[in-house]
Every structure is written in C-alpha cells, then in structure tokens.
Amino acid sequence: MSHPSSTPGTGPRSHGTSHGQVGLAGLVAGAIGVVFGDIGTSPLYTLREAFSEHYGLIANHDTVLGVLSMIFWSLMIVVTFKYVTIILRADNDGEGGIMALMALAQRCLAKGGKSAYLVGILGVFGASLFFSDGVITPAISVLSAVEGLEVVAPGLHAWIIPITVVVLALLFATQRFGTAKVGRVFGPIMILWFSALAVLGVLNILHEPEVLHAINPWWAANFFVEHSWGGIFIFGAVVLAVTGGEAIYTDMGHFGAKPIRYAWYFFVLPALMLNYLGQGALVLEDPAAIRNPFYIGVPEWARWPMIVLATCATVIASQAVITGGFSIARQAMQLGYIPRMHVRHTSSDTIGQIYIPGINWAMAVVVIALVLTFQTSSALAAAYGISVSLTMFIDTLLLIVVARALWPRWRKWVLPSCAGFILLDLAFVIANGAKVLQGAWFPLVLGITLFTLLRTWRRGRQLLHDEIRKDGIRLDTFIPGLMLAPPARVPGTAIFLTSDRGIVPHALMHNLKHNKVLHARNVFLTVETLTLPYAANDRRLKIESIGDDFYRFTLRFGFMETPDVPMALMRAGDIEGGICVDPMDTTYFTSRETVVASPRRGMPVWRDKLFALMHRNAAPATGFFRIPGNRLVELGSQVQI
Template sequence: MNIPKEGADESAPAPLDAHAAHGHSHDATWKLAIGAIGIVFGDIGTSPLYAFRETFAGHHKLDLDTLHIMGVISLMFWSMMIVVTLKYVTIIMRADNKGEGGSLALLALISRTSGNPKRWTQGIVLLGVFATALFYGDSMITPAVSVLSAVEGLSVAAPAFAKLVLPIAVVILVLLFSIQRTGTSRVGAFFGPIMLFYFLTIATLGTLSLVQTPTILNALLPHHALMFFAADPIKAFLALGSVVLAVTGAEALYADMGHFGRKPIRISWLWFVLPALILNYMGQGALLMRDPAALHSPFYELAPEVLQFPLVILATMAAVIASQAVISGAFSVTQQAIQLGFVPRLRIEHTSASTAGQIYIPLINWALMIMVILLVLTFQTSSNLTAAYGIAVTGAMLIDNCLLAVVLFGLWKWKKRYAIPLLALFFTVDLAYFAANLTKVPDGGWFPLFVGFVVFTLLTTWSKGRQLMINRLRESAMPIKIFITSAATAATRVPGTAVFMTSTPEGVPHALLHNLKHNKVLHERVILLTVKIKDVPYVPDENRMMIEDLGKGFHRMILAYGFMQEADVPAALKSVNACGAEFKMMETSFFLARQTLLPSSRPGMMIWREKLFAWMLRNAESAMEFFRLPTNRVVELGSQVEI
C-alpha cells in the first residue's frame, strides 16, 4: 500500500516567518488571524469548560489543596507551551505540503520528497493512515463533549432546567448536522467575532478571579509540576489523562494551516488564545483555592450569578463553532483520503461557489450525527464523555512525532545534536499522556480506539484492494500499439468522439475492448483518459494535461489534479486545443468500466477483506458523478476481475 508518487520536486522547510502558499499584507494577516480564532481554535478554546474540573472531579480525584491546584495549572501551562507552541506552532507547521497540513498531507510530502520510495517503510505509511483513522473517533467525541458541557451550564444558572440538559444538547446537535448541506460561508463570517468575544470573556473572568488570589501566578513556574510528581507520583501520572484535555485540538492548528497560513495561526495562538486560556485556568484555580465547593462547575462559577445564563449561551455558541470546525475537518480529511486512494469515491457537494474548501459529504455527515447522538445518550454527562476523550488525540500526537522524526532526519537533514533532544522531549511528553489515557480505556477510552481500528481496516482494505485490482487489469491489458494496428483499420469508424476512462495510462481499457466486441465500431476520435491525483494539494491549470497522439485517431490523455481539488473532466476537455476539433459534449460519449470482483485463491488479500473490498466497490459513488460527466452521454460496460 503506497501513496501515488507523482513528480519529484524537492520540498525544503519554509523560513519560520513565511508561508509557502500565503503572502499576505499586514492588514490581511490580522483579518486571517481573527478568522483563525473562529475556525481553528474552537476545540482547544472550549476545553476550559471541562478540563480543569475533570482533573479534580473525574475518575481519578485529587485533593483540593494548594499543592495539587498549583501543580495541575503548571502542568497545563507547560503542556500548552511544549505541545502546542513548540511542537505544532513552531516545528510541525513548517512541514507544509505546498501550504496544506494534516497527517495525510504530511504523508504525501514524505512520499514525494523521499527520493527513493522504498526508503520509507510500510510502517510510516500505516502510521499516517492510523492517525487519520483516529481523527474520525475524535471528530465524534468533540461535538458531543463540547456541546454537552456547555449546555450543562444550565444546571448552574437555572437548576430547574437540569433535566432538560440532555434533550437540549441533542436538539442542538441535530440542528448542527442538519444545516451542513447549506454550507457555512455565511455563518463562518460570524465565527471569528463570536470566538474573539468568547476568549475576551473567559480571559476577563479569569483575571477578575486571579487578582483576588494573586499567588496563583506562581503556578506558571515549572517546579510546581515537579513538586506535584514528587509528592504524589501515581496521582500525578493519572491526572495527565485529564490535563491533556487542555491541549485537545492542537492538531487542528496543523490540519487547518492551508485555510489561513502559518503566520495568522501563530499570531492568533500567541496573542489571543494562549493568554486567554492561561488566564481562565488560573482564575478557576484561584476560585477553587478560595471556595472548594465551586468544583461542580468552576468555569461557570467564575461569572457573577446574573451573568451565568448569558455565559451559557456564549459557551454553547463556542461549542457549536468548535463542533462545526471538526465536522468540516472530517469532510476535508475524507476528500484527501478519496483523492489519495484510501477511501472509495463518495458523493461530494460544494457549498460555496467561491471557496473550494467548503464541501459537504452526506454519508460522513449523517454517520457522524448518528454516532455523536448515540455518544450523548449513552454517556449522559460530559464528565463521563471525557473518559473517552483524549486517547485518540494523544495517539495522533504520538504518531505525528514519528512522522516528524522522518521529516527532521530524512527531509530537512537536521543535525542529530539538535533533532534528538527535541524528539526526546516530544516523545516523553506524548508517551506520558498516551499511557495515562490508556487507564481510561475500560471507562470509555475503548470507543475512539474501536472507531480508529474500524476506519483503519476500511482505509487499508480499500487501498490494498484497489492496487491489486489495478495490477490485475494491467496484467491482462493488450498493448495499445498492437490494438491500434489490428483494430483501427478492421473496425467501422463512426462520427464523434469516444472518451474511455481508464485507471492506468498503459494498455487498452477493458471498456474499449468490450465496446468493440459488442458494437463492432470505433469512433473517429478515441481518447484514452486517465485522471491522476498527485501528492500535492493543487495542480495549476497549465500543468493539468498531458496528451499523446497515438495515431489513426487515437489519443492518450492524462489529467492531473491535486488531492485538494475536484476532478471536473468536461471542464478540462473544453480547454483542450489539441486532438483535432474542439470537444462538444453532445458529440462525445464517455465509456466507463464497472468491475465485478470474483473470489480468488490468488495470494492477494484474506477472503474476508476481499469481500469487504467488493462491498466497498459496489457502494462507491459512480465515476460518472465523481468526475462530473454529463449523465446522458455515459455508457457503462461491466467486466469481471479476480484479485
């Protein structure tokens, strides 16, 4: 199983203050920074709703004394500095694939720039795919825990509404998933200002609390975290399982880099989000030092009673925005996985005429909604849900370290004296968090792992089966030159153009052989068309097409697209000025081959995986719709393949 390797252009790390794909003016940078606050930081921004509370009141309770409060805040602060600021914002975000980030984009970058494709082992590819699989588990838990924890503020602001928390949360989630089809372009314009106001609010509330107990500022010193471990090492280790909730969403900074650029995200984090989060966590700690009874909801207890209900509304809006970002991320990751050959073709709808990245995938949307609502109804409270939260995030972060090691040594050629201490720090921190979260597996941590393994099985089965099928078709393909010599003169030629879609740019497509066998005619112009997805996000229009004249009216055409682009075949054909006359859709027929898999004893995959692949193949989106072919000009011809 390999990522398709196209091109050999080298990629070096960009300067620390530059972004390969985004050259913005000063004003535009700040506008993007505000936009990033709304989209990128929703997940990590809603962590104060539950992270600090769960560290003390969760499955591994801590005493509410100065040692533990100061120790937890110190752990949270230094976790954000090491994991988010140093690892993601400073280092990993430099490893962009032509401006795009995320595990699959990083995997494609490694594949493209490795020089020797065999140099990077199968394990690196599998790790990247598993990180993607874990993301789907995370994308189910994030909306559930964010919305539920926000709505639970009702029980603080208006205890009479406590019984309505669950129904209200479910209604909000149903509405959230129901509006995905309409797109988020209009709503997105409000995300930035709302989240900016949210961060200003939580920073203000935290500040008002900490000025009453200024000694909490000492918690920023690392020795408080060390004293916590020295005094109570077992409880400190177990507390990491909840402390890590303060950095959930850090991977979103890297995944969303293509939308905003490295510099705006860095500005947003350092100047807005990080200070607001630290001030709020210190405010919650100061509150608990003064009033341990506030532990049932320290986030909402920071606000005066008269402002608690408005805070519930604001926090719910922030939770919805955080959920929206995760759902959009699931759509984007799925599109990348389809283009890179890990997921079957699915129906993709564009919700914005001006923004290519705004897409909607019905199957993913409704599957996520069902799973999120089941999570809410099963776990009932955000406290129970946090037991399932964290293991997918820490697993993905650990895998990112492995990919980063390949980048540092293989692509950037860092000296060992710099790379090894840095990687040792990252691996130590992430391994500690992952190990602590493993203790939550019996209480719900099994769920994201289960989802991850199921998705991983689907991704690898499709990738392996697709490669086997292509190899089998290639083995049985007739050389094109022999075919043209023998068939071009013997068959009757009819007016018009025939486009035969083929997955391999060699040999004769099966659909062409079947058409000649049954209809005994050839069109005057025959195009053998292959759509290739390169391991870069975008391919410019001038590099889109390669055409080879095979003689006697036959032409080989290859269309190249990036893994963030949609393949629109008719639009590409309209721009062709070779191959004779211009393409007219009403005079062009598109021939597609639909394969039926037969059980085989050949050493390809285990029989259960062959059956799974066959099921995925049957339910994949038709190539006609995926490539946007005109419905009244398409002919499908079946063939049987053994893998």
C-alpha cells in the same frame, strides 16, 4: 481511473484560498473564529476532570498548583512549540493536516520502499484516529456547555440531554447549506468568547494571586514528587487542554501559518491561561467549586449569557471539526484510501466549501449516540484523549521524517526537540490508555475499524488493478493489429477512462465486441492524484499522440481538489499537439467491475467481501469526475480478487 502519484509539483497553486485582498488582521480574526474552536472550549471541563473521582486527587494548594503548572507547560510545549512553532513549517504546498504531512513525508522517501509503506500506514491510522476524535469533540463540547444549566437552575437537569441532542441535530442538519454565511460571524463570537475567558480569569486571579506561581515548572515537578510515578495518569486529564493542536495544523491552508501564529501567541494562549489560572484561584479560595469551576467562577448575573455564549462557541468548535472531517475525507478519496463519495460544493467562490452527505450523517448518528450513551461530559472525558494522544505521537514521527529530509538548517534543533515530544506524547498515551475500561475503548475501536476499512479499500483496489492488468492486452501491440483490419468509424470523440496507460481499457474491448465500431478520435484518459494539494496549471494535462487518431491523455489533480474532468479537457486544444474536445460531441466510456471474493487470492475472504461491498456502493464516475450522465457509457465485467 484515478490513482495517487508521487510526482511533486513545482509550479504555483492553481486553486485554493486566496489571501491577496484580505489583510493580516482579517486573517487573524478569521483564524480565531475557525482554527481555535476545539482548544478554546477545553476550559469548560479540563480542570474539573483533573479532580474527578477517577484520579482521586484532593483540591489542596500544592495539587491545584501542580495540575495548573502541567496544563500551562503542556500548552507551551505541545501546542505553542510543537504545533504552532515547528509543525506549521511542514506545509505541503500551503496545506496542513496529517494526510498532507503523510504525503510530504512519502515524497521524502523512495517510492515503493518499506519506509514509504510504513509512513502510509502511520498516516492512515492517524487519519482514522482524527475521525474518531472528531465525533467526540462535538458531543463533549456542546454537552459541557449545556451542563451550565445545572449551576443556574438545578431543576433543569432533566433537560440537559434533550437540549444537547436538539442543538447537535440542528448543527448537522444545516451542513448542507454550507458555512460561508454562518462563518462570517464565527470570528466576532469567538473573539468575544476568548475575551470573556480572559476577563473571568483576571477577576478570579485578583481574589487569589498566589495561583500565578503555577507558571513555575517546579510545581509540576513537585506534583510527581508527591504522587510518585502514579502521577503520570493525571496526563489523562491534562491532555484535554491540548486537544485541538492537530486541528490548528489541519486548518493552516485556510489562513496561512503567520495569522495562526499571531492569533495564538498574542490572544488565544493568554486568554486560555488566564482562565485556567482563574479557575485555579477560585478552587484555592473555595475547594468545593471544583464541581464546576468554569461556571461557578462566572458572576451570577452573567451566567445565563455565558451559557448562551458557551453553547455558541461549542457549536462553532463542532462546526470546525465537521468541516475538517469533510476536508480529510476528500483528501483520503483523492489519495485512494476510501471509496468515491458524493461531494457537493456549497460555495461558488471558495473551492474548499464542500459538503459530503455520507460523512455528515454518519458523524451525526455517532455523535448523538455518544451523548445518549455517556449522558455526561465527565463520562465522555474518560473516552476523550486516547485518539488525540496517538495522533500527536504519529505527527511527531512524521515530523522526524520531514525534518531529516527537508530541513537541513533546522533539523539540528528540531530532531532533539522531537525526542522530547515523543516522551511527552508517550506519557499522554499511557495515561489515556489507563482509561480504556472507562470509555477510551470507544475511540480505539472506532479508529481501528476505520483503519481496517481504509486499508481494505486501498489493498482491494491494488488487487483489482493487478487482476485487470493480468488479463489485459498491451496497447502498443493492440493498435497496430487493429489497424490491419480497421473497424467502421463513427463521428465524434470517445474517451476511455483507464488507470493503466499501457493496457487496452476493458471498455474499449467491450465496445468493439458489442458495437463493432470505433469513434473518429479515441482518447485513453488516466487521472492521477498528486501528493501535492493542488496541481500546477502547466502540469495539469499531458497529451501524447500514439497514431491513427489515438491519443493518451494524463490529467493530474492535487489531493485537495475535486476532479472536474470535462472542464480540464476543454484546455486540450490549447496544448501543443492537442485536440479540441467538444463537450457536445464527446462520449465517455468506463468499465464498472463486479468484484467476486476468492479464498485463494490476496486478502482474507472477509476482507474481499468487505471490499466488494464498498466497491458496489462507491459513487460512480459520473459524479466523482463530474462527467455529465448523458455523456457516459458504463460497461460491466466480473473480476475475482
């Protein structure tokens, strides 16, 4: 019933977040509260992990400055230059994220070509990695915050895991209520968090101002001189400082590029770097502080409040990742990569406030299982990074496609910059790949599993469509033949949902076969998903009359929208040549196929069976298209693929 279309839109957005009544300062504050939670909690563990036993580094003067220099320049090159300065320009009608970037890149290429296919593969794999990264972020963030209890009260060590599990369970349990009310306090809390990071950093830097020399890239180069090429593996810890760069791009549609840039350049980046440098100054003064430089650098009287503030900040960071997962899942649903799932709207004012129970509880189970399995944030840090690195690498490849096609003025400097980004991304991938046996296998296995599911669903739908089309009857020959011996007509409007506008819907054939009647008016409805986030009002609905009270409707939605078919069809009477669709006098017909696996057709049998299982458990059209259950008739049939 719904399939992606590559037809680009030209009109203004018909939905989405409106910033008209919100000042720039309010948007900046909101961005600080939502966009930077992931990257903003990295100081809890990044420097500590760089000096963990895994890397075998000694916390001496040159090594500390070298690691801090790499953290500083990674933040400048990867986050500031690549994501905030360049990739935020790649907006797909105001929306960002790897799925939006993939759709934008595909619009630059010939439809159905090998390049477009490869871009689709990269985008889907990147989205799969985003999910695998998303389940590690809440686990490592909340666990690292609660581990501060060990610093102030070592006797509470046994309570760290139970407290973490309770916090995470409450976080996922409250998702169904929506984030609109809680979101109002996100900004002030995160502003307080980043302010605290900056103040703590300055206080510690004053004890050892020598640490400011780490801004000089010579110290990063000197690190490699001393450690040779083996020093590249330290990027496995340095990447922890830049996790969240993709999240910055994903959340662009909520606030716009300008507020995000202002927040990063003038507040978030300085606060982060001051804190990292402050931790480095503390270690220069007392190398033993490397066991937990974040909390040891906090004055004793402030440690309990800091644990509470850090826990709040990590919960907010986790919330942003979870809602980002909902958003990516809805985009994937609309673009045809995952089965339809129940989507619940948690706000009557903001279309982006959604809750997907299936995604929420799947993430909850995996996140809590991670905490119980890995036990410490240090162990989770070994698993963290590989999916982030690969996602950043894929972003760079997609950026090259977009820059070449759409940015003739900027590509002269963007494309050479991408060559540098690729080298740095590959360094991160190699360094994190070395941690496969220590835990990095988990996000890889999860990402590959999700990728297999997404590709199986996409390919299975294509095979199902081809089988239905192969056995179908052409519409242009069916209607004239039907009118030679017309069946009885009953009052009302029948709407037949179909994914192929040229073929007679199975539901119509079954209705004629079993009920021997036609409605007074019959509509063949095709729902398309554009590679734009929102469909313009003037392109929403197209109506064609094909004679004898038969009509062909094409209804378009953007991939960020939740299709509401009855609401959209209420405009049918306002369009030239249209008809009035009375909701109380309309019946929707759709076919629900039972998929049977066949060993001699498109996919291996195990993938056929996997697709059949996914197809059986997909949400019915009633829920996905928001069609009232009492107006829907489903007719079943068996199809071999």
